[in-house]
Structure formats: structure tokens, C-alpha cells
């Protein structure tokens with residue numbers, strides 16, 4: 004039986020970020036010295052937004068996911084005011100910040116992250132878990148530059164240089180959700196296409212332009228996007244095969260993993276993996 008945690012088990016460090024219903028702090032478990040991220044969610048906020056049931060479901064799902072590209076949930080506890088989630092610490096923070104700093108990633112770097120996302124999505128779909136809400140706000144990087152899906156379905160409203168829309172972006176919604184139709188795990192294939200586009204260009208394909216939100220919906224519903232010239236033919240092919248209106252026409256995850264654009268950037272496995280440090284040129 005897992006240990007019963009309390010706040011006394013941890014030394015609290017600096018605030019790492021804040022989001023809906025709470026904040027996340029660096030923390031160290033006292034006996035082991037193990038570093039974690041402690042997410043502190045305000046119970047009255049959760050209840051006000053009747054998000055408590057969703058939180059319980061998310062915790063139950065997250066408890067059972069074990070994948071190198073999905074942020075681990077080690078445990079949780081609560082007191083009168085807060086729910087505490089003991090999470091894996093991703094030491095390089097939000098993918099989004101790195102993307103904003105570099106404007107856009109090289110094809111090699113973007114392809115590495117998309118391959119990691121596809122691996123995590125393949126794993127999640129096999130467990131019949133869908134819609135992990137894979138917008139960049141929920142993606143973190145660890146010290147080895149491994150991407151971590153860090154989402155409990157909460158969107159963040161941090162003031163940082165995240166995308167312009169204040170409340171959760173519409174950019175990542177697939178046509179079937181914009182049109183309120185039933186949806187299945189293929190919505191994650193659409194979001195993967197949007198993510199790939201954004202990592203390579205620095206903008207989302209259906210970015211909310213000046214003339215407001217409804218144009219975004221219309222453009223999503225029509226899958227109306229253009230890919231800038233600097234994007235390679237292979238990357239263009241992958242994006243177009245994921246951003247298909249008809250969910251059944253979207254490239255399945257296993258074909259993403261052996262797509263030419265993914266394979267050509269893969270390091271051959273027998274080469275010693277040198278810690279890849281990236282600098283913005």
C-alpha cells in the first residue's frame with residue numbers, strides 16, 4: 004500500500020508556475036532527498052468550477068500511465084483547503100518557452116519531439132485514454148531534453164509569453180470538436196499535426212488572426228491552412244496527412260512513427276547518445 008503523504012514529508016522550494024485552480028512548486032521529499040514538483044490545487048476553486056470529479060478521474064488515469072514522455076504522478080494527498088499532486092519534476096520547464104525563445108525549432112529538433120509525442124500517444128491510445136489535451140502549454144522538457152506531457156486537463160492562465168488568447172486556446176481543437184460531433188482518439192492525431200506545424204513555424208496553423216475567434220473555427224472546420232515555404236517536403240507531407248478533416252483519413256500513430264520525416268532525423272541507436280544541448284542560433 005502506498006505511503007500516506009503529508010506536507011510535512013516535503014521541503015517546499017520556489018514556485019515553478021501557476022495554472023487553473025493552483026500553483027506548482029519545486030519540492031524535496033525529506034527522507035530520500037528526491038526532487039519533485041508539488042502541484043497545489045485549491046479545493047474551493049475546484050468545487051466552484053465543479054472540477055473535483057474530473058480531477059479524481061484524471062488522477063486515477065495518471066496513476067496508471069507509465070511512459071518516458073508522460074509526466075509521472077507519484078502520489079497525492081489533501082488537507083482541508085488543498086489537493087496536493089506529487090509529480091515528476093521536469094527540470095527544463097515548458098516547451099513553449101523554448102519555442103518562443105527560438106521562434107521556431109530546427110526540423111531535427113521538431114521531429115525528435117513529434118516522435119516522442121507519437122510514442123506517448125500510441126501508448127495512451129492502447130490504454131483507451133484519449134484527449135490528453137496535447138497543446139504546447141502542457142508539454143515540459145526534462146534535463147535530457149525528453150518531452151513530458153504534463154497535463155491534468157487544466158489549462159494554464161500564466162501571464163508568460165504563452166499564446167495571445169487569454170483563456171485556453173482554440174487553436175488545437177479538431178473540426179469534429181468545433182462542430183460538436185462525437186470524437187475518438189483520432190482527435191489527438193489532429194492535435195499532433197497542429198503541434199508539428201507550430202514547432203516548425205512558431206505559429207499555430209489556424210492562429211486566431213485579428214478578425215476574431217469565429218474565423219478560427221471556420222478555418223478549422225474547413226482544415227484551411229497554408230504551410231510556409233521553409234518547411235521541408237517531408238514535414239509538409241506529415242502535417243497534411245494529420246490535418247485531415249475526416250478523422251479516418253488521418254495518418255495512424257504507427258505510420259507517424261515510421262514516416263520519412265521522423266526516420267530521417269532518428270539518430271542510429273548504436274551511436275553513443277551525447278547529451279544534446281540546444282542553443283538558439
Ligand SMILES: CC[C@@H](NC(=O)c1cc2[nH]nc(NC(=O)c3ccc(N4CCN(C)CC4)cc3)c2s1)c1ccccc1
Pocket residue numbers: 019020021022023024025026027040042074090091092093094095096097140141142143153154157158159
Ligand atoms: C502545465 C500546467 C501545469 N503544470 C504542471 O503540472 C507542472 C508539472 C511539473 N513538473 N515539473 C515542472 N517544471 C516546471 O514547471 C519548470 C518551470 C521552469 C523551469 N526553469 C528552468 C530553468 N530556466 C532558466 C527557467 C525555467 C524549470 C521547471 C512542472 S509544471 C499546472 C496546471 C495547473 C496548476 C499549476 C500547474
